[in-house]
Amino acid sequence: MATYGGDARANQSRRGNTNRSTGNQTCPAMAAMQDLAPDAGAGTTDSATAEAYVHRLATELCRPYDGSNFERFLLLLRQRPRGAGLFPADVAAALDELEELPSEGSAPLAALERDVARRWRAGQERALRDVCDVMLPGVDELIDDADADVSATVRRLNLVARSVDRTKEDLAAVAAAGGRDGGGSESDVETTALVLYLVERLGHGQAEEAALTAAMHAKIDHLCKLFDHRDAADEWVLAKETAFDAQPEIPPPSEEELDLVSATTHRYNQIFFTLRDFLLRENDNR
Incomplete structure (x- = not known):
């Protein structure tokens, strides 16, 4: 007391x-x-x-x-x-x-x-309003930003993956052309230089592809956690509203x-x- x-x-x-x-x-x-x-x-x-x-x-x-x-x-x-x-x-x-x-x-x-x-x-209702008016919209904004970030990463990853595939195709084409030409000192030098360039480009492309793939998975995990937070907040709000409905409201004094x-x-x-x-x-x- x-x-x-x-x-x-x-x-x-x-x-x-x-x-x-x-x-x-x-x-x-x-x-x-x-x-x-x-x-x-x-x-x-x-x-x-x-x-x-x-x-x-x-x-x-x-x-x-x-x-x-x-x-x-x-x-x-x-x-x-x-x-x-x-x-x-x-x-x-x-x-x-x-x-x-x-x-x-x-x-x-x-x-x-x-x-x-x-x-x-009154204190519980204020807390509920804060969640509904401030926290939930804030989480929704974070979800939108994270979703946009994932989409941008996926688009960049697709571009890099297509570039890697084209580089592989170019390497195969150069190798096939060199075999048909039968060789020659000048031709061999040009082919070697082109192969070295394509191999270097392929290495850079594959490294970027691997980094983007890891980043995409991390960003997707982050987005999933935000959705979990949103679901937990929704459940909390529902539980509070249910508890309020079950309790008779005390009239003003x-x-x-x-x-x-x-x-x-x-x-x-x-x-x-x-x-x-x-x-x-x-x-x-x-």
Whole structure:
């Protein structure tokens, strides 16, 4: 259970913004709590017990709330150490109020859970829009570019392959013509020079053909991976849309519900700040 970052009206108090986080990131208050961990060897047994419990409770209040950790929060409330003078008066009053909130009925907590659900759904819908409006068109553009690159490579490969075939035909023709001419010093020199030229051209052509063939296969593999990414994105979008369709959409909050969320949030925040200040005092007294 955590303090709640709900409606803007509930986000301000005399000590700053709310510490409730509905995402998965660690909130600033949670980070600050790490510096206030109780020293097991400090103070009396009662004060150490009180400090350890308040630290656990304040840490729980900082955790992102998704509705699934409420039972853990209630269990922690039931584990509150009892005893006269165990907690300072302001901390005891804050703990009493924290225990009263669930006992007041489900309305405040249900309002918070609905608000969390609305915000979660809104975040998921934004992510879905980003995929549909930005990522998918971007992948499609990459696919078009890769497909054009493959086509250009194939065209160049076909030209080079035809040139290699013509060079082979020219070599065969020169060899056949030399055999029919019967030879001669001048004729042999010309034939040899032509053969050397054709062999060199054939070598260059075959080398380019091999390089283009390897490049074509690599580019086709890249194109296939882009298609796989596109298919995976399509499946993700379909799964999200199916999940949205299966969940009833929560109607917008009424003015009364906004007021309830704001008031409950303010109460949680004030409780949290009281617990935090207690830990700060204990930390300063060490």
